[in-house]
Amino acid sequence: MSSKTQQILDRVVIRFAGDSGDGMQLTGDRFTAETASLGNDLSTLPNFPAEIRAPQGTLPGVSSFQLHFADHEVLTPGDAPDVLVAMNPAALRANLGDLPRGGVIIADADEFTKRNLAKVGYPTNPLEDESLESWALHAVPLTSITVAALAEFDLTRKEKERAKNMFALGLLSWMYSRPTVGTESFLKRKFAGKPAILAANLAALHAGHAYGETTESFAVSYTVQRAPKAIGTYRNITGNLAIAYGFVAAAHRAGRPLVLGSYPITPASDILHTLSGLKRFGVTTIQAEDEIAGVGAALGAAFGGAIGLTTTSGPGLALKAETIGLAVSLELPLVIVDVQRGGPSTGLPTKTEQSDLLQAMYGRNGESPVAVIAPATPVDCFDAALEAVRIATTYRTPVILLSDGSLANGSEPWRLPQVGDLPNLHVEAPTEPNSVDDKGNPTFAPYLRDPNTLARPWAVPGTPGLEHRVGGIEKADVTGNISYDPDNHDHMVRTRQAKIDGIDVPDIVVDDPSGDARVLILGWGSTYGPIAEAARLCRAAGAKVARAHLRHLAPFPGNLGDVLRAYDRVVLPEMNLGQLALLLRGKYLVDVRSHTAVRGLPFTSTEIATVIHEHLEAL
Amino acid sequence: MSIDLGMPTLGTSGVPRLGEDESQTKKDFTSDQEVRWCPGCGDYAILAAMQGFLPDLGLRRENIVFISGIGCAARFPYYLDTFGMHSIHGRAPAIATGLATSREDLSVWVVTGDGDALSIGGNHLIHALRRNVNIKILLFNNKIYGLTKGQYSPTSDVGAVTKSSPLGSVDQPFDPVSLALGAEASFVARTMDSDRKHLTATLRAAAEHRGSALVEIYQNCPIFNDGAFQLVKDRDEASARIMQLVDGEPIRAGEGDAARVVVRGPEGHLAVEPEATADPARVVRHRVNDTDPSQAFALSRLDDPSFAQLPMGVFRSVSRPTYDDGVRSQVAAAIDTAGGPADDRALEQLLHGHDTWTVSD
Ligand SMILES: Cc1ncc(C[n+]2csc(CCOP(=O)(O)OP(=O)(O)O)c2C)c(N)n1
Ligand code: SF4
Ligand SMILES: [Mg+2]
Numbered sequence: 001m002s003s004k005t006q007q008i009l010d011r012v013v014i015r016f017a018g019d020s021g022d023g024m025q026l027t028g029d030r031f032t033a034e035t036a037s038l039g040n041d042l043s044t045l046p047n048f049p050a051e052i053r054a055p056q057g058t059l060p061g062v063s064s065f066q067l068h069f070a071d072h073e074v075l076t077p078g079d080a081p082d083v084l085v086a087m088n089p090a091a092l093r094a095n096l097g098d099l100p101r102g103g104v105i106i107a108d109a110d111e112f113t114k115r116n117l118a119k120v121g122y123p124t125n126p127l128e129d130e131s132l133e134s135w136a137l138h139a140v141p142l143t144s145i146t147v148a149a150l151a152e153f154d155l156t157r158k159e160k161e162r163a164k165n166m167f168a169l170g171l172l173s174w175m176y177s178r179p180t181v182g183t184e185s186f187l188k189r190k191f192a193g194k195p196a197i198l199a200a201n202l203a204a205l206h207a208g209h210a211y212g213e214t215t216e217s218f219a220v221s222y223t224v225q226r227a228p229k230a231i232g233t234y235r236n237i238t239g240n241l242a243i244a245y246g247f248v249a250a251a252h253r254a255g256r257p258l259v260l261g262s263y264p265i266t267p268a269s270d271i272l273h274t275l276s277g278l279k280r281f282g283v284t285t286i287q288a289e290d291e292i293a294g295v296g297a298a299l300g301a302a303f304g305g306a307i308g309l310t311t312t313s314g315p316g317l318a319l320k321a322e323t324i325g326l327a328v329s330l331e332l333p334l335v336i337v338d339v340q341r342g343g344p345s346t347g348l349p350t351k352t353e354q355s356d357l358l359q360a361m362y363g364r365n366g367e368s369p370v371a372v373i374a375p376a377t378p379v380d381c382f383d384a385a386l387e388a389v390r391i392a393t394t395y396r397t398p399v400i401l402l403s404d405g406s407l408a409n410g411s412e413p414w415r416l417p418q419v420g421d422l423p424n425l426h427v428e429a430p431t432e433p434n435s436v437d438d439k440g441n442p443t444f445a446p447y448l449r450d451p452n453t454l455a456r457p458w459a460v461p462g463t464p465g466l467e468h469r470v471g472g473i474e475k476a477d478v479t480g481n482i483s484y485d486p487d488n489h490d491h492m493v494r495t496r497q498a499k500i501d502g503i504d505v506p507d508i509v510v511d512d513p514s515g516d517a518r519v520l521i522l523g524w525g526s527t528y529g530p531i532a533e534a535a536r537l538c539r540a541a542g543a544k545v546a547r548a549h550l551r552h553l554a555p556f557p558g559n560l561g562d563v564l565r566a567y568d569r570v571v572l573p574e575m576n577l578g579q580l581a582l583l584l585r586g587k588y589l590v591d592v593r594s595h596t597a598v599r600g601l602p603f604t605s606t607e608i609a610t611v612i613h614e615h616l617e618a619l
Numbered sequence: 620m621s622i623d624l625g626m627p628t629l630g631t632s633g634v635p636r637l638g639e640d641e642s643q644t645k646k647d648f649t650s651d652q653e654v655r656w657c658p659g660c661g662d663y664a665i666l667a668a669m670q671g672f673l674p675d676l677g678l679r680r681e682n683i684v685f686i687s688g689i690g691c692a693a694r695f696p697y698y699l700d701t702f703g704m705h706s707i708h709g710r711a712p713a714i715a716t717g718l719a720t721s722r723e724d725l726s727v728w729v730v731t732g733d734g735d736a737l738s739i740g741g742n743h744l745i746h747a748l749r750r751n752v753n754i755k756i757l758l759f760n761n762k763i764y765g766l767t768k769g770q771y772s773p774t775s776d777v778g779a780v781t782k783s784s785p786l787g788s789v790d791q792p793f794d795p796v797s798l799a800l801g802a803e804a805s806f807v808a809r810t811m812d813s814d815r816k817h818l819t820a821t822l823r824a825a826a827e828h829r830g831s832a833l834v835e836i837y838q839n840c841p842i843f844n845d846g847a848f849q850l851v852k853d854r855d856e857a858s859a860r861i862m863q864l865v866d867g868e869p870i871r872a873g874e875g876d877a878a879r880v881v882v883r884g885p886e887g888h889l890a891v892e893p894e895a896t897a898d899p900a901r902v903v904r905h906r907v908n909d910t911d912p913s914q915a916f917a918l919s920r921l922d923d924p925s926f927a928q929l930p931m932g933v934f935r936s937v938s939r940p941t942y943d944d945g946v947r948s949q950v951a952a953a954i955d956t957a958g959g960p961a962d963d964r965a966l967e968q969l970l971h972g973h974d975t976w977t978v979s980d
C-alpha cells in the first residue's frame with residue numbers, strides 16, 4: 001500500500017457537487033455504499049434541481065449529494081461539509097458558502113475555463129486568484145487526467161469525459177480508505193451490455209485511486225472506524241425505497257394483494273417505479289390518468305379486498321381529497337402516501353417541507369377524520385408503511401402517511417428485519433350474515449360495527465349472502481341504508497371521529513437523561529434527526545433538555561397532553577409556519593413555542609441547538 | 620385469484636356462474652330500497668330492463684358489482700341486490716378500473732349520466748375506454764343535469780333553454796358515441812329507455828364483450844327535459860328516423876316510398892338517400908367488427924339534433940387486448956417465472972438487495 005500517512009477521524013461530511021449531467025447522485029450513492037460496507041453509521045441528503053438538465057454550467061443546474069459518516073451514531077446528513085468536491089465553477093459558487101473555512105475543496109481545474117467562470121459571474125479564476133486561501137484547495141485537472149487514463153480506449157472524447165465522476169470517486173475512495181469492490185460489481189451490473197463503457201469506468205475508478213496514492217498534493221489519507229451497531233445484517237436504504245418495500249411487506253403479512261393507483265409526481269414517483277417492478281410479489285400498479293383516478297383505483301381495489309395504496313405529493317393530495325372523503329364515508333381501508341415538497345402550488349418540487357400537515361388532517365369537505373402517521377427517518381418509512389396498513393385494515397379507514405422530500409431521497413443504514421418478526425396484519429374477511437331482518441331471516445348489516453374498534457365489516461364482492469351497497473350519501477348506522485335523519489347524521493359524524501380517536505397508538509416517549517429538564521423539544525416527521533442531534537449537542541454542553549418525537553399525528557398518543565403540560569416550555573421546530581403547533585395549542589391549551597423555517601432544506605442541528613439555548617436562557 | 624394466460628374472450632369469462640340446478644329471478648336482483656326517481660322517469664324502465672336481464676345472464680349475484688357516480692342515474696346501484704357503490708361525481712370509471720383489474724371474477728358495471736360521464740368525469744371515461752378495461756359503462760343520456768334541477772349538460776343542444784341558459788345554450792355538445800369511438804372504445808352502442816327489447820339485447824351484447832363497453836341510453840327526464848327524445852319515441856316518427864344497425868346489412872329507415880338508406884358519397888363521406896333511387900353499388904353495409912373505426916364514426920355523425928336519421932344499436936364491437944387481462948397476466952407471469960407466490964425468504968431477498976454487510980460482535 002501507500003507510504004503516505006493515515007489519520008483516524010471520528011466523523012466526516014462530504015458534499016459532491018457538479019452539473020446535473022455530471023453524475024453526482026450516482027457518485028454519492030456509490031461512496032455511500034462503500035462507506036456503509038465498512039460499518040460506519042451514516043446519513044445522506046441529495047439536493048437537486050427540478051429541471052432535468054438546466055443549462056450546463058449554470059447555478060440552477062447544480063446538483064449535489066451530501067454524506068455524513070462516523071464511528072458513532074449519525075442522526076443527520078451533517079450541518080456543513082468538511083469536504084467539497086466541485087466539478088465546475090457553478091458547483092463551487094453554489095456550495096462554497098456552506099463550507100467552513102479550513103475545509104477541503106477538490107475542484108476539477110479543467111472546468112474552470114473563461115466561459116464557465118463567466119457563466120456564474122466569477123471575474124477571475126478562484127482556483128488561481130487566492131480567494132480560496134482560507135480553505136485547503138486541491139485543484140485537480142480531473143477531466144484531462146481521466147481522458148488521458150482512457151487514451152487506449154476506443155471511445156469518443158465525450159464518452160471518456162463522462163467517466164470523470166468515477167475518477168473522482170476513486171480519488172475520494174483512496175482518501176477515505178473505502179473499498180471499491182462494491183462499486184466494481186455495481187458497474188458490472190449497470191453496464192452489463194456495454195463492455196467498452198464498463199472497462200472505461202473501471203479504469204477511471206482505478207486511475208482516481210492510483211492518483212491519490214501517488215500524487216504529492218494528497219499527503220494524508222483517512223480512516224473512520226466502524227460505528228458500534230446492533231448485531232445483524234445491514235443495508236443502506238432511502239425513504240422512498242423503504243416505503244415501497246414496507247407496503248410489499250405489509251401486503252405479504254396481510255395475505256392480500258397490493259394494488260397501487262398512482263400518477264407520477266416528484267418526489268413520490270420512485271415509489272411507483274419500484275412497485276411497478278415488483279409484480280413477482282403480487283403487486284399490481286395502475287398508472288392512472290390523474291391523481292383522482294389513482295386514488296379511485298386504489299379505493300376500488302380496496303372494495304374488492306386488496307390493500308389499496310396511492311402515492312403522491314402535495315398537489316396530488318389536493319386532487320385526491322374528495323375520494324379520501326368518500327373512503328371516510330365508505331369506511332374502507334385505504335392508504336395515501338404524501339411525500340411532501342415545498343408549496344403552495346407547484347412550489348419547490350425537489351425540496352423538502354412539512355406544510356401538508358393541515359391538508360392531511362383537514363383538507364376535505366365535511367367532518368372527515370382520517371389517521372395520519374409520519375415516519376421520522378428513511379428507515380422508519382418501512383415501519384410506518386406497515387403501521388399505516390395495520391391501522392387502515394383494522395379500523396377500515398383511510399390513513400395518510402406523511403413523508404417528505406428529505407426522507408424520500410435521504411438514506412441511512414437499515415438493520416434488516418426477519419419477515420416473520422414483522423407484525424401480523426391478517427384480518428378476517430366476513431363470510432356469513434351478521435344480523436337478522438324483521439322476519440327473522442339472516443341478513444347482512446354493512447355498518448354493524450365491531451364494539452372495540454368501531455370498524456364495520458370488510459365484506460367483499462364474491463361473498464354470497466353479503467351483497468350490499470355503500471356510498472357517499474349519509475348511511476344509517478348498522479343497515480347502511482341512505483338516511484337523511486338528523487340524529488343519525490349527528491351519530492355517524494361522531495362515530496367516525498370516535499373511531500379515529502380510538503385507534504390504538506403507542507404513548508409518546510420522552511428522552512430526558514437529566515430527569516428534571518424544564519424545556520421539552522418536540523418534533524414530528526423528518527425533523528427527528530436534526531432535533532435529536534441538537535439535543536445531544538446541548539446536553540454535551542451541560543444543558544438540560546427533554547426531547548420527544550410524534551409519529552402518530554391522528555390520533556395523537558393518549559399521554560401527549562400530560563407530557564406537554566409537564567414542562568415549563570415546549571419548543572416545536574417545523575418546516576412550515578407552525579401547523580402542528582396550531583393543533584397542539586388548540587387541543588391541549590399549551591403555549592407551544594414554534595420555530596419555523598421553509599427554505600426547502602432540513603434544519604441543521606446547530607440551528608436547533610441555538611433555539612434550545614435561547615429558550616433555556618429565557619426561562 | 621385465478622389467472623387465465625390464454626386471454627379470455629367473453630366479458631363474463633372468469634366470473635362464477637350459477638350451477639345447473641340453480642336459477643335466479645328478477646326478485647333476487649331487487650333490493651329492499653324504495654325507488655325514488657320522479658314519476659315517469661326513464662330510469663325506471665332501465666332499472667326494470669336490468670333486473671329482468673341479469674337473471675338471464677346466469678352469473679352469480681354476489682359476483683356482480685354496480686358502481687355509479689353522482690346524479691339521478693347514479694342512484695341505480697341502491698335498487699339492485701348485488702354489490703354496489705354509489706361513489707362521487709364522475710369518478711366511477713376510475714374506481715371500477717381498480718376493482719376490475721384486481722378482481723377477474725367480477726362482472727363490473729358503471730352507471731353514469733351525461734354530466735357525470737362527459738363533464739366532470741370526461742377524463743376518466745376516455746381513459747377507461749382507451750385502456751379497454753373489462754367494465755360495462757351505461758351512460759344515461761337525458762341531455763340535462765337532472766339531480767341539480769335542470770342545468771344544460773355537455774349533451775344539451777345548442778340553444779337549449781335551461782335554468783342556467785335562459786337565453787339558450789351556446790355550448791357545442793358532444794355526441795357520446797363519436798367521443799367513445801375517438802377514445803378507442805372497442806364496443807359502442809346506443810339504445811333507448813323505452814325500447815325494452817332493444818335495450819335488453821344491447822345490454823347482453825355489452826356484457827358478452829370483453830373490454831370496455833359504452834352503452835349510451837337515451838333517457839327521458841320528464842321533469843327538466845321532457846320529450847327530448849319524443850321524435851324517436853313516437854311510433855310513426857321513429858320508423859322514419861331510426862336506422863337499426865345490423866351487421867352486414869344496409870343501414871336504412873322508413874318504409875315504402877319514404878325509405879332511405881345510407882350511401883357512400885362521391886367524396887367518401889356518408890350520406891342518406893331515398894332507397895328507390897340510391898345507386899346499389901354505393902349502399903353502405905354495417906360492419907360492426909371493422910377494426911377501422913372510420914365508418915362507425917361517420918355513422919355517429921349522421922345524426923343531428925333534429926333526429927333526421929338516428930343510427931341505433933351496436934356501432935362497433937371489436938376484439939382487442941384488455942387492460943385488466945394485460946395487467947393480470949404480467950403479474951401472473953412474474954410469479955410463475957419466480958416459481959410461485961413469494962414466501963418469507965423471497966421477500967427477505969428483496970429487502971436485502973445487492974449491498975449488505977454484517978455486524979457480528
Ligand atoms: C364534485 C361535485 N360537483 C357537483 C356536484 C353536483 N351535481 C350532482 S349531480 C350533477 C349533475 C348530474 O347530471 P347527470 O350526470 O347528467 O345525471 P342526471 O341527474 O341527469 O341523471 C351535479 C352537477 C356534485 N355532486 N359533486
Ligand atoms: S329529475 Fe329527471 S332524471 Fe332525475 S329522477 Fe326526476 S325525472 Fe328522472
Ligand atoms: Mg343527465
